Amino acid sequence: MNDIIIGYDAKRIVRNSTGLGNYSRNLVNALSAIVPAGIQLRLYAPDEGSAELRSQVLSRPNVSFAFPRGIQYPFRGDLWRSRLVVGDLLRDGVQLYHGLSGRLPSGLKRAGISSVVTIHDLIFLRYPEYYHWLDAKIYKHQFYRTLQQADRVIAISECTKRDILHYSDFPASKIDVIYQSASTEFKMRCTPSHIAQVRQRYHLPHNYVLNVGTIEQRKNVLLAVKALKMLPADLHIVIVGKSTPYAAAVRRWAAAHGLDSRVHMLSHVPNSDLLAIYAQARCFVYPSRYEGFGIPIIEAIQSGLPVIGATGSCLEEAGGPSCIYVDPDDVPSMAQAIDSLLTDPDKTALSVAQAQEWVKRFENADVASQVLAVYRKLLH
CATH class of the missing domain: 3.40.50.2000 (Glycogen Phosphorylase B;)
Known part of the structure; x- marks a missing residue:
């Protein structure tokens, strides 16, 4: 029987030293220690990012990185992360994809790949005045597009879950509240x-x-x-x-x-x-x-x-x-x-x-x- 491959949006893993980066690295490290044999975790990053941050992902045989293949050109990483990565997921035989920082690529449902997304906050909807108007518009579009792809949502607090229900018609039965773990x-x-x-x-x-x-x-x-x-x-x-x-x-x-x-x-x-x-x-x-x-x-x-x-x-x-x-x-x-x-x-x-x-x-x-x-x- 072939291994089950779970894919992850790893942009924050290789680029962010705090916040979403810490959440993503800590979760992958914890998962790689407990997932049953036969499950592979593949981290899809739009570029190699920081070697120091990549090194914070524990080296285990069930964890690997994947990057865009082929010719590089401006904005290719963003396009790959939002759409083209689905082709790589299909080629690699990924059965489940987890968007760790509030985003999923378009085309997952059409490709038959199950998905879950972690949503951390909806500040751009609650307080759009804190953003440049174009950024707020882009984040709003990405949020609704992501919910169209998501089979389940992980909210990091009850507050975030309430906001998701307030601003969308995503079913409450498909939202799981899982708090962030805090370092000691x-x-x-x-x-x-x-x-x-x-x-x-x-x-x-x-x-x-x-x-x-x-x-x-x-x-x-x-x-x-x-x-x-x-x-x-x-x-x-x-x-x-x-x-x-x-x-x-x-x-x-x-x-x-x-x-x-x-x-x-x-x-x-x-x-x-x-x-x-x-x-x-x-x-x-x-x-x-x-x-x-x-x-x-x-x-x-x-x-x-x-x-x-x-x-x-x-x-x-x-x-x-x-x-x-x-x-x-x-x-x-x-x-x-x-x-x-x-x-x-x-x-x-x-x-x-x-x-x-x-x-x-x-x-x-x-x-x-x-x-x-x-x-x-x-x-x-």
Whole structure:
């Protein structure tokens, strides 16, 4: 009997160092360890991408990469990923194809290849104003085209599932909610000497709240910056993440209101240093208007920090009932929440302990076995 071959959209595996890339690599590595003998995992990438990222896919006999064949020309990789790859899937005898980052190629159904797609979020539909109009239009088109091809959908949160049902007529019975697994890296504790080195290296203040994530409008960190005006003058905010034009807007607001010396933005921080930055913070603020899941909240809880998130998306799913959630437009509520965490250490310690119990469900989640169960529904 021939092997069963499961194909994967591997673009993010070879190109993205975080986010969708981590999700894809972690899932493939976990699956390759548990799939029964006779199942091959083939990773279809539009180009070789980064050798360093490819090396993060564990070398096992049941895993292999596949790239476009023939003459290369501009945009061929995109065309191959969205359409031409189906010919390669047929030639290779692929029975099931998994789109790991919200997309499936056209022609899968016509080719008789079963498919599942992981959908992480629908920000481009919920908040199209955060995108260039053409990008939002393209993502919308790709979303509906993908649902036409999909036999099943994996949503990474109940929030994402609700959005899929709201914006489409895809059957709820064919949507499986499977949370992302969270690394336990942020449970590691730093040595006092490393903490001191990091404080000096980044010129960290002695009393600060922390925010981690791309500094963009959707993440809404300006809410926390505005809250500083209502809090003690020795309290600062440290913001760690990739800078965007929104970061400049935050800096301008802070300068105009006399807060520029209390706002610290850092980028390109390695995880080893980030752990030490978490270790020195008083609390973690994450007032994002919309997330597909909210991994930074889990990492903060693992680091031992109390968390303040925003209502309106999936953050309550990630952080659980012991964290504090505020309206993403309510500055006084954010200030009050921060103050309550800083002034009631006993209550804060209890909140952290309860939250750490909550997030164990993601640390221990056997995502691979849940995904394999979805595959079994489609493989005959």
